[in-house]
Amino acid sequence: MPHSQPSPDQLTHKIPVGISACLLGENVRYNGGHSHSDYCDKILSHYFDYQKFCPEVAAGFGTPRPTLRLEGNPDNPRMVFSKNSEEDVSDVFMAASNKYLENLSHLDGYILMKKSPSCGMERIKVYQENGHPHMQRSAGLFTKALQQRYPLLPVEEDGRLNDPALRENFLLRVFTHHDFRHSLGEDAKMKDLIAFHSRYKYMVMAHSQPIYRKLGRMLSGNDKRPFNELKTAYFDILMTTLSKPAARKNHCNVLMHLVGYLKHAVDVSVRKDILDVVEQYRRGEVNLATPVTLLHHYLKHYGSEYINSQSYFIPYPSPLGIRNTV
Numbered sequence: 001m002p003h004s005q006p007s008p009d010q011l012t013h014k015i016p017v018g019i020s021a022c023l024l025g026e027n028v029r030y031n032g033g034h035s036h037s038d039y040c041d042k043i044l045s046h047y048f049d050y051q052k053f054c055p056e057v058a059a060g061f062g063t064p065r066p067t068l069r070l071e072g073n074p075d076n077p078r079m080v081f082s083k084n085s086e087e088d089v090s091d092v093f094m095a096a097s098n099k100y101l102e103n104l105s106h107l108d109g110y111i112l113m114k115k116s117p118s119c120g121m122e123r124i125k126v127y128q129e130n131g132h133p134h135m136q137r138s139a140g141l142f143t144k145a146l147q148q149r150y151p152l153l154p155v156e157e158d159g160r161l162n163d164p165a166l167r168e169n170f171l172l173r174v175f176t177h178h179d180f181r182h183s184l185g186e187d188a189k190m191k192d193l194i195a196f197h198s199r200y201k202y203m204v205m206a207h208s209q210p211i212y213r214k215l216g217r218m219l220s221g222n223d224k225r226p227f228n229e230l231k232t233a234y235f236d237i238l239m240t241t242l243s244k245p246a247a248r249k250n251h252c253n254v255l256m257h258l259v260g261y262l263k264h265a266v267d268v269s270v271r272k273d274i275l276d277v278v279e280q281y282r283r284g285e286v287n288l289a290t291p292v293t294l295l296h297h298y299l300k301h302y303g304s305e306y307i308n309s310q311s312y313f314i315p316y317p318s319p320l321g322i323r324n325t326v
């Protein structure tokens with residue numbers, strides 16, 4: 001049976017999330033300014049306990065400072081000051097970043113500043129001797145090292161958080177990452193992993209039915225790996241699967257399954273009304289919040305403890321209104 005776990009609406013603590021310091025208004029940019037993000041600082045801060053860091057300041061480059069850029073091999077670029085590419089500062093920069101990266105295993109997510117040769121997540125230019133950028137782009141050096149060291153940590157750029165689908169997916173992963181770490185601590189047993197899997201049935205199904213079945217087989221007793229190995233492998237597959245936003249048609253499949261739980265509880269005309277709303281969502285006439293809220297309303301009254309424990313209903317705090325946008 002699923003364990004009773006606080007949903008994101010019931011959490012009494014904030015979730016630890018790393019962030020580029022300039023996004024919180026710290027004057028750490030090369031020009032002595034900041035890149036304050038209202039959404040991060042005023043909205044997500046209600047739920048996130050931020051740990052801010054500026055890798056360029058940590059490397060001792062000072063503020064203000066000359067601009068930096070990446071040069072050379074796009075697979076392994078070096079960091080230089082834009083006006084003095086003779087001086088390779090990669091080692092100094094990475095020494096400070098690597099020291100900081102040693103102790104981030106408590107984080108459940110990381111928000112990064114876009115376009116920075118240090119913090120950018122993608123599309124960072126890597127300049128060549130001819131003065132032009134290589135066609136292949138890179139991640140900033142800090143972010144590259146962060147993702148190498150913590151490959152399953154949900155990471156996103158502040159600019160991409162303006163995209164409703166990417167924002168939804170990032171928050172889903174942050175809260176799932178947090179839930180997994182709390183539900184499956186050091187003393188966790190197989191029954192805890194099975195309970196977690198049970199609660200995440202419809203969430204995983206919305207992303208991939210084959211993966212849901214694969215994870216179920218891992219926990220069926222036939223997989224003879226030691227528990228900690230199995231737990232690690234489960235988490236790896238889970239986070240990788242969730243990293244791609246769920247398709248609308250997959251949500252529709254999940255919603256139809258959920259309507260099935262009302263079969264003996266409500267009149268056929270009520271079920272038809274709910275299915276009509278699912279079809280409206282399939283056609284893009286209403287957002288995801290509409291069918292999910294309607295279904296959850298009925299299932300709270302007529303559904304089992306099992307179905308009401310599904311993380312699919314409240315994957316992130318409801319006041320964020322995320323499902324009104326996807």
Ligand code: SF4
Binds near residue numbers: 020022023054113118
């Ligand atoms: S983008 Fe990163 S390196 Fe640049 S100012 Fe912000 S925190 Fe510092």
